[in-house]
Structure formats: structure tokens, C-alpha cells
Amino acid sequence: MLGRGLKRKLSDYEENMAGLSSAFDSSRSLPYPLKRQLVLNMCLTKLQTYKMLVEPNLHRSVLIANTVRQIQEEMRQESNQQPVNICPGIAPGSHSYTGMESSGISLQLPSGVSQQESNCCDLRSVEDPIENSLLIVSDDDMSSAISSILKDLDFVEDISPPTCLVPPGDDQPKFPENTGLKLEDDRQDLKGAECVFGSFEISNSTSYLKDLAIDDIFEDIDTSMYDSDFCCPPLMPPRSPSLATEEPLKNFPSCNSSSASNIQICRTDLSELDHIMEILVGS
Amino acid sequence: FTGAGGGNDIQWCFSQVKGAVDDDVAEADIISTVEFNHSGELLATGDKGGRVVIFQQEQENKTQSHSRGEYNVYSTFQSHEPEFDYLKSLEIEEKINKIRWLPQKNAAQFLLSTNDKTIKLWKISERDKRPEGYNLKEEDGRYRDPTTVTTLRVPVFRPMDLMVEASPRRIFANAHTYHINSISINSDYETYLSADDLRINLWHLEITDRSFNIVDIKPANMEELTEVITAAEFHPNSCSTFVYSSSKGTIRLCDMRASALCDRHSKLFEEPEDPSNRSFFSEIISSISDVKFSHSGRYMMTRDYLSVKIWDLNMENRPVETYQVHEYLRSKLCSLYENDCIFDKFECCWNGLDRQVHIVMTGSYNNFFRMFDRNTKRDITLEASRENNKPRTVLKPRKVCASGKRKKDEISVDSLDFNKKILHTAWHPKENIIAVATTNNLYIFQDKMN
Numbered sequence: 001m002l003g004r005g006l007k008r009k010l011s012d013y014e015e016n017m018a019g020l021s022s023a024f025d026s027s028r029s030l031p032y033p034l035k036r037q038l039v040l041n042m043c044l045t046k047l048q049t050y051k052m053l054v055e056p057n058l059h060r061s062v063l064i065a066n067t068v069r070q071i072q073e074e075m076r077q078e079s080n081q082q083p084v085n086i087c088p089g090i091a092p093g094s095h096s097y098t099g100m101e102s103s104g105i106s107l108q109l110p111s112g113v114s115q116q117e118s119n120c121c122d123l124r125s126v127e128d129p130i131e132n133s134l135l136i137v138s139d140d141d142m143s144s145a146i147s148s149i150l151k152d153l154d155f156v157e158d159i160s161p162p163t164c165l166v167p168p169g170d171d172q173p174k175f176p177e178n179t180g181l182k183l184e185d186d187r188q189d190l191k192g193a194e195c196v197f198g199s200f201e202i203s204n205s206t207s208y209l210k211d212l213a214i215d216d217i218f219e220d221i222d223t224s225m226y227d228s229d230f231c232c233p234p235l236m237p238p239r240s241p242s243l244a245t246e247e248p249l250k251n252f253p254s255c256n257s258s259s260a261s262n263i264q265i266c267r268t269d270l271s272e273l274d275h276i277m278e279i280l281v282g283s
Numbered sequence: 284f285t286g287a288g289g290g291n292d293i294q295w296c297f298s299q300v301k302g303a304v305d306d307d308v309a310e311a312d313i314i315s316t317v318e319f320n321h322s323g324e325l326l327a328t329g330d331k332g333g334r335v336v337i338f339q340q341e342q343e344n345k346t347q348s349h350s351r352g353e354y355n356v357y358s359t360f361q362s363h364e365p366e367f368d369y370l371k372s373l374e375i376e377e378k379i380n381k382i383r384w385l386p387q388k389n390a391a392q393f394l395l396s397t398n399d400k401t402i403k404l405w406k407i408s409e410r411d412k413r414p415e416g417y418n419l420k421e422e423d424g425r426y427r428d429p430t431t432v433t434t435l436r437v438p439v440f441r442p443m444d445l446m447v448e449a450s451p452r453r454i455f456a457n458a459h460t461y462h463i464n465s466i467s468i469n470s471d472y473e474t475y476l477s478a479d480d481l482r483i484n485l486w487h488l489e490i491t492d493r494s495f496n497i498v499d500i501k502p503a504n505m506e507e508l509t510e511v512i513t514a515a516e517f518h519p520n521s522c523s524t525f526v527y528s529s530s531k532g533t534i535r536l537c538d539m540r541a542s543a544l545c546d547r548h549s550k551l552f553e554e555p556e557d558p559s560n561r562s563f564f565s566e567i568i569s570s571i572s573d574v575k576f577s578h579s580g581r582y583m584m585t586r587d588y589l590s591v592k593i594w595d596l597n598m599e600n601r602p603v604e605t606y607q608v609h610e611y612l613r614s615k616l617c618s619l620y621e622n623d624c625i626f627d628k629f630e631c632c633w634n635g636l637d638r639q640v641h642i643v644m645t646g647s648y649n650n651f652f653r654m655f656d657r658n659t660k661r662d663i664t665l666e667a668s669r670e671n672n673k674p675r676t677v678l679k680p681r682k683v684c685a686s687g688k689r690k691k692d693e694i695s696v697d698s699l700d701f702n703k704k705i706l707h708t709a710w711h712p713k714e715n716i717i718a719v720a721t722t723n724n725l726y727i728f729q730d731k732m733n
Contacts, residue, residue, distance in 0.1 A: 021621035025614055039563045042621060055373045058461055058480045059511050060626050063530055063567045066509055071563070147506045271503065281370065282457045 036071055040142075043068045047149050056152070065146040072142045079139075293642075293715055294677045294731040295665060299353055301338070302724035304669070314720040316707055320384040320392065323635070323711040326354055326718055327394060328725055329379025333363040335396055335449075337407065351716060351729055358407055360449040363398040375400050381466050383475070385488075393452070395475065399462040402477055404453035404488065410446045414438040458484050458494045465515045471522040478515035478527060481508075485539070497545050498527060498537065513571050513628075519580045526576075528585060532569030534594065552594050554601045564616040564625065572628035578636050584643055586631040589613060591645055591655065606655040606662065609647050611685035611696050624648075624701050635712045646705025649694065650721050651681055667705060667719045667726040677731055 020038055024030060043064045050056040050064075303312060311332025318327050326338040336359045341352035366375040376399055385393040391408040416438040420426055461479035468475040476497070477484050483498035498515075502508050511530045518524035523539045535548035556565060568588035576583045582603075585592050589610060592602035608629075612619060619625040631645040641657040647664075655662045664681045684693040707720040715730035 018618070018621055021617040024617035036563065039617070039620075042617075059513065059530060059570075062508055062511050063570060063626070066566055067563060069509075070566070150505045150508050277370065278460060 036074070040068065040071050043071075044142075044145055047145055051149060051152060056149070061149050065149060068142050068146055072139060076139060293640075295717070295728045296675050296677055296731050297672060297726070298351075298674060298716070298729045299727040300669060300672070300724055301336075301354075301356075301727075308723045312723040314707060314723060314725060315378050315380060316382050317709045317718050317720050317725065318382045318384060318394075319709050319711050319718065320394075321386045321712060323713050323716070325357065325384070325392060326709070326727075327382045327384070328720065329362065329382050329396060330723075331376075331378040333361055333365070333377030333379060333398065335360055335362045335379060335382065335394075335405070337447075351714065351732070354727055358447040358449055360405070362396045362403060362405065363401065366400075380463055383466050383468050385468060386472060395466055395468065397463050397466050397477065400456070400459055402455040402463070402466060402486075403451050404455075405449050406452045407447060407449045410448060411442060411444075412440040413443045415441045453488065453491050455486055455491050455494070458486075464513060467516045467525065469517045469522050470520055474522075476515055476517060476525060478512050480511040483512065483515055483525075483527060483545075495543070497539060497543075499544065499546065514574045516574055516576055516583075519576050519578060521580065526574055526583060528571035528574045530570040531566065532571055532587060534571065534574060534583070534585060536596070550596070550599050552599050552602075554592070560613070562616060564620055567620070567625055568616065573630040575631060575633060577633055584631055584633065586629050586645055588625060588627075588629075591631055591643055593643070593657070604657065606643070606653075608645055608653050609683070611683055615696065619701075622701065624704075627704055628706060629704075630707050632708055632710050634710050635714060637713075637715075644708050644710060644717065646708055646719070648701050648704050649699040650703040650705055651683075652705045652708060652719055665728075667721050667724075669724075675731065678728065 021042070024035055024038055046064050047061065047068070050061055302314075303309070311330060311334075313331040314328050315331055316327075316329040319325070320327070324340050326340075328336050328338075330336075337357045338354035339357035340354050343352050362379055363377040365377045367373075368375055378398055379396050380399065381395075381397050383395045385395070387393075391406050394405050394407070396403055396405060416436055418427075418432060418434065418436040455477070459477065459479045459482070461481050463477055463479045465478040466475060467478075473489075474485055474487050477486065477494075478498075481499065481501040482496055484494040485497050486494045498512070500510065500512060509531075513528050513530055515525060515527035518526070524536065525539070526534050526536045528534045532553065534552040536550040536552070537545035538549045539545060541547070541549065556569075571585045571587050573586040574583060581596060583594050583596065585594065585602075586608075589612060590608055591606045593604040593606075595603045616625060629646050631643060634640050634642040634644070642654050643657065644652060644654045646652045650667045651664050652667065653662060653664050664683070665678045666681050682690075682693045683699070684690065684695050686696075689695050703721060705719055705721060709718045711717065717728050719726045719728065
């Protein structure tokens with residue numbers, strides 16, 4: 001039996017979140033970017049939790065994914081107006097902040113709101129405890145999170161198991177160091193390798209994620225055909241073609257065209273398979 | 284409220300409460316649907332454990348004109364069992380999502396009940412006589428040797444204690460990949476629709492091995508999915524017309540005569556967003572959780588997280604009326620998102636067939652439920668609680684204090700119990716009797732008869 005029916009344990013992180021969400025509701029002085037970041041984190045937490053549920057609720061997942069998309073769109077528009085580097089690195093704890101001080105972009109600030117900028121800088125020192133519990137997520141990570149969840153919901157029978165969750169010990173993501181991930185190299189590294197979702201180390205306190213050793217269960221399943229999905233961003237949806245050209249700092253290289261078409265072929269096969277399965281089950 | 288009787292407001296009184304008294308709620312007892320039959324004589328509930336309980340109203344006692352008949356248990360049966368989908372390694376919940384009654388054609392009653400994947404047609408029939416006088420069996424039940432039977436004895440029907448039997452007559456399975464959220468019987472009483480998150484299927488009540496897919500909003504690439512179907516209903520009079528609502532707050536009206544696959548709607552009902560109310564949660568709270576046609580079919584009502592809207596089928600660009608159910612929650616949306624309450628699916632219902640009265644009812648938190656009178660534009664908040672247990676005592680209106688100084692008898696927003704939610708309510712089709720489901724109890728209220 002696949003061990004997907006996991007119960008959430010109440011953790012410090014969750015209690016934090018409950019306190020933060022009432023702060024969101026009651027406080028007028030929380031800056032907008034911080035509010036947005038908080039909502040984004042809640043969404044991503046929920047998406048990740050739903051992935052672990054026995055059968056995720058499609059309605060809920062779509063609503064949460066749309067909220068993430070909305071925030072993502074907003075952040076993209078802001079980054080278009082202001083040529084600011086999007087923070088690529090995700091590291092647990094406070095590491096992310098020491099390097100960020102100079103570029104000052106851990107929060108996406110709306111352009112032209114200079115007063116708010118300076119306020120934010122001041123606030124950052126005051127609200128570091130809050131920020132330290134919020135994760136910084138890049139645009140690609142958000143797209144991939146949504147894609148990952150929705151793909152899983154596509155009920156393809158032989159879908160690959162979720163190898164996304166990073167097992168303990170593999171803490172340091174490789175992304176800040178090497179900006180390119182070669183598809184070929186990673187096929188070997190896949191089991192322990194970070195995937196997009198794995199880079200969401202929500203915070204050190206969510207040990208319930210790290211305790212999972214899901215990879216061990218699926219050792220003997222050949223996932224090479226599917227694993228490329230997790231190493232590079234899925235095919236960009238047609239509605240946002242500008243993304244590929246715009247971002248100065250991308251986590252991942254764009255897929256080379258042959259592998260991209262392979263993935264496309266896989267997807268067509270999978271939807272045909274879905275159709276066939278439905279007929280078989282129906283008979 | 285303006286009653287039919289001549290200017291008096293409806294005064295609601297407690298009548299009965301069904302279900303366990305203790306606070307410790309067994310998960311299987313959580314009520315998941317409530318529905319009166321077409322005459323109102325029967326009231327069905329479905330629960331998370333897959334059971335259906337049907338209550339029957341006692342025949343009115345002509346001498347006791349000050350109260351209507353009580354509802355007592357008539358039949359209880361296990362409609363759905365938990366199943367395991369071996370292909371996907373997933374358990375299929377037995378929770379009853381919806382019950383819909385068929386109109387009565389003969390002595391038996393029929394209803395459709397559905398869980399996430401399978402719809403069943405149940406026949407509920409009474410047996411109050413049995414044949415007696417066979418001479419074919421011995422005392423212990425063994426058949427007698429035919430050569431020892433020397434007389435022909437015709438059995439006679441004799442009365443027996445009433446037995447109510449429920450038997451599944453049709454099982455409509457394997458047509459839904461996603462979770463069924465609605466079933467609706469057509470006005471032709473021969474066909475019905477079932478809707479899941481992405482598809483709507485049309486069935487014939489007699490045919491279980493095939494159904495027609497009439498709506499399919501699944502994108503070729505699931506990553507592009509942004510909208511799901513949340514509810515669907517047939518028009519009460521026009522057998523080719525149905526509506527379905529979405530998670531984006533839109534309602535589409537479709538005509539099955541236009542094409543086999545109703546991918547293109549005939550009408551699209553959508554209210555433009557109020558920019559002053561925009562927040563991160565705007566889309567989530569716009570998701571429609573229930574849609575119900577009025578009896579005439581001229582209007583339909585939708586329920587989203589914070590409001591009830593009445594739409595005129597002839598006007599697509601905005602509702603004709605909007606009623607705020609619990610506007611004080613708008614400033615609490617982040618907390619409600621965090622604890623998942625923002626995804627609660629409240630239902631709504633119209634009053635029974637009384638042409639003078641136009642009231643809509645829906646539930647809220649803290650075991651409160653709300654009624655809106657479309658004629659007088661007045662509204663009332665009532666509570667379903669065992670504390671107001673005395674029959675024929677009028678329920679006291681409740682009030683939530685949104686901000687500022689709390690008056691006596693008011694409840695502040697922060698004291699509301701969000702675990703006590705009323706999601707399912709039903710109104711008797713002919714009289715002012717309502718059934719209100721709390722988590723695991725069913726309350727019946729009726730208007731005070733003079």
C-alpha cells in the first residue's frame with residue numbers, strides 16, 4: 001500500500017502560520033509584499049500537503065493553484081517594471097538573508113513606491129523573525145509547483161511516484177552553485193537529487209517532510225522516462241512565452257529541443273493511456 | 284416575514300432534533316445531505332458512513348391542530364460501502380454526497396443516492412401483509428414430500444407489522460473519473476444528470492451500462508486547468524435545459540438540443556468583480572458551492588462563500604439580488620484560508636411552493652442559519668441548538684457583532700465556533716417546515732401555528 005495517507009503533525013511552523021494569518025487579518029500595517037508572501041507560502045504549504053493526501057481534492061487544488069498563479073503574475077509584472085534580480089537561491093534558515101542584503105530584493109517591491117521601499121528595509125530588520133519563517137520562492141518554482149500538482153491529478157495510471165521530497169541529509173540545494181543541470185548527469189543523481197518541489201525547504205522546523213524516505217519504496221521502479229520532468233521546468237504553457245526569454249537568472253536551462261519533444265510525446269501517450277484505461281474500466 | 288395568512292411574520296419554533304447527544308462526534312455520523320421528497324411526507328438524510336436514514340411524517344392528527352405531524356424513522360439502510368480502486372490504489376469514500384427523490388408513481392418510493400463515484404437508485408417499499416397458509420413445508424421449513432400433499436390450500440394474505448424495505452434497483456457506476464458533486468433529475472422523470480469536477484453525464488434511469496457525456500471541461504493538458512464544475516441542475520420545466528456552476532463564480536446555461544456535447548453555453552452568468560473588495564482570496568470566495576432553480580424556473584439562486592445571489596435567467600451580466608450571509612468574515616479570510624474553512628461548501632434552498640412567500644435559506648457557522656425574505660428584504664439569523672428545546676417556543680433571533688461594542692445577547696465574531704457549520708438545509712415543499720443539519724444532528728423547525 002502506498003504510504004500516501006499521511007497525517008499532518010502540528011508543528012511549530014503550523015502554529016506560526018496560524019499566528020501569522022491572524023496578523024494578516026487584523027493588521028493594517030503589514031506591508032503588501034509581506035502579506036503576499038505570506039499568502040504564497042500558505043498556498044505552497046497546502047499544495048505540498050495535498051500531494052501527500054490519499055486523494056487530493058481537485059477543487060481545492062485548482063483554487064490554491066490559481067491563487068499562486070495570481071501572485072506569480074503580479075510578481076512578474078512588478079519585475080517587468082523594475083529590473084530587479086529574482087532571488088534564485090533557496091536555503092533554509094537565515095542563510096538567504098546574509099547574501100541578500102546588498103541586492104535588497106527578498107521582497108518584490110512595487111516600482112515607484114520609494115517610501116515603501118525604505119519602510120520595507122526598516123521593517124525587514126524588525127520583522128526578520130517573521131521573514132525567516134517565510135520562504136523565498138522563485139517564479140519557476142511556483143510554475144513547477146502548480147504543474148506538479150495538476151499533473152499528479154491527471155490520474156494517469158502509471159504515473160511516477162513523487163520522488164520530489166528530499167530525504168534527510170540532502171539539505172543543500174545545488175542551484176546557487178551550478179546554474180545548469182545537465183539532463184544526462186542527473187539521471188544518475190535522480191534519487192537523491194533535488195527536484196523543483198524539493199527546493200521548497202519550507203523551514204527547518206517541518207521535520208515531518210524530511211522524515212519521509214519515499215524514494216526507498218520506489219527503488220526498483222524505472223522512472224527514467226518521467227524523471228526528466230522534475231529536473232527541468234515543464235514545458236512552458238503557451239500563455240507565458242515571454243518567461244523563457246526574460247529572466248536574467250534562471251535556475252534551470254531550458255530543455256533542449258529533443259528532450260522537450262520527447263516529453264511532449266510522453267504526455268500524448270499518457271493521455272491516450274488515460275483514455276484507454278477509462279474505456280477498460282468502463283467495460 | 285410576510286406570511287400567506289395575512290401579514291404575520293413566520294415565527295419559527297423548535298420541533299424535533301435527531302441524532303446523538305454527545306459532543307464527541309463519530310465521523311460516520313456526520314450528515315452530508317438532507318432532502319425532502321416531493322410530497323414532504325418523507326425526509327432523507329445521508330451521512331459520511333454511507334447510510335441513508337429516511338424519516339416519515341406522522342399523519343396529522345385532526346384533533347390536534349396546533350402541531351403538524353412529527354417525523355419518525357421510517358427506514359435506514361447502507362447505501363454505499365467504502366471501495367478500493369485497485370488501479371489507482373485509492374480508497375473511494377462511502378460518504379453520500381447527494382440524495383434526490385423521484386416523484387411517486389406507485390406505492391413504492393424511489394430515490395437516487397450518490398457517493399464520489401457511483402449513483403444508485405433505491406426502491407423503498409412497504410410490506411404490511413404476508414401470505415399465510417401454505418401447506419408445502421414442514422414446521423422446520425423443509426419441503427414436504429410432494430406425495431404427502433393431498434389438499435390444495437391457497438394462501439391468504441394476513442396483516443403483519445409494517446416492514447420497510449430498501450433495495451437497490453439500479454447501479455450507475457464507472458462513468459466518473461473525478462468526484463461527483465451533483466445529481467439532478469430531469470423534468471421528464473426518465474433521465475438525470477450527474478456532475479463531477481470536470482464532466483457532466485446524462486443517464487437514463489433504466490439504463491446502467493451507458494451514459495452520455497454532455498459537458499467536458501477537462502483541458503488536454505491538466506497543467507492548464509484553472510476551473511472546475513462545482514454544481515449542476517436541470518431546469519424544473521424545460522427538459523433540455525440545465526445549468527452548471529464553476530469555481531470561478533460563473534454559471535453556464537446549456538441547451539442539449541444545440542449539440543451532443545454542450546461545450547458552448549447558451550448563456551453565461553457572471554457578475555463583474557467589485558474592485559474595492561479585491562483580495563488574494565477573491566477567486567476562492569467567488570467559487571459557487573450550490574445552484575438551485577426557483578420553482579417557476581424563472582430564477583436561480585447561487586451560494587458562494589459570503590453571499591447568496593438571485594439571478595434572473597434573462598439577465599446574464601449581474602444578479603438581481605444579493606444577500607450577505609456573513610459579511611463580517613470578509614476581514615478574516617486569511618485565517619479562514621489557513622484553517623481550510625474557506626473551502627466549506629454551503630448549500631441554499633428556496634421556500635416551499637407558496638406563491639405569496641419568497642424566502643431563501645442558507646447555513647453559516649456557530650450552528651447559525653440565515654433566511655432572507657425577498658419581498659420584505661428582511662433577514663433573520665437563527666441557531667440550531669439543543670438549548671432551545673421546547674416545542675412551540677419561538678426561536679430567538681441571533682446577531683453577530685462585527686466590530687465595536689458588543690451589545691447584550693450579541694456574539695462577537697471571534698467567539699464563533701467554526702467547527703459548528705450548517706452546510707445542509709431543506710425546506711418542506713408545501714409547508715413551513717424546515718430541516719437543518721448541524722454536524723451530526725438533524726433539527727426540524729416549523730412555523731408557529733395559531
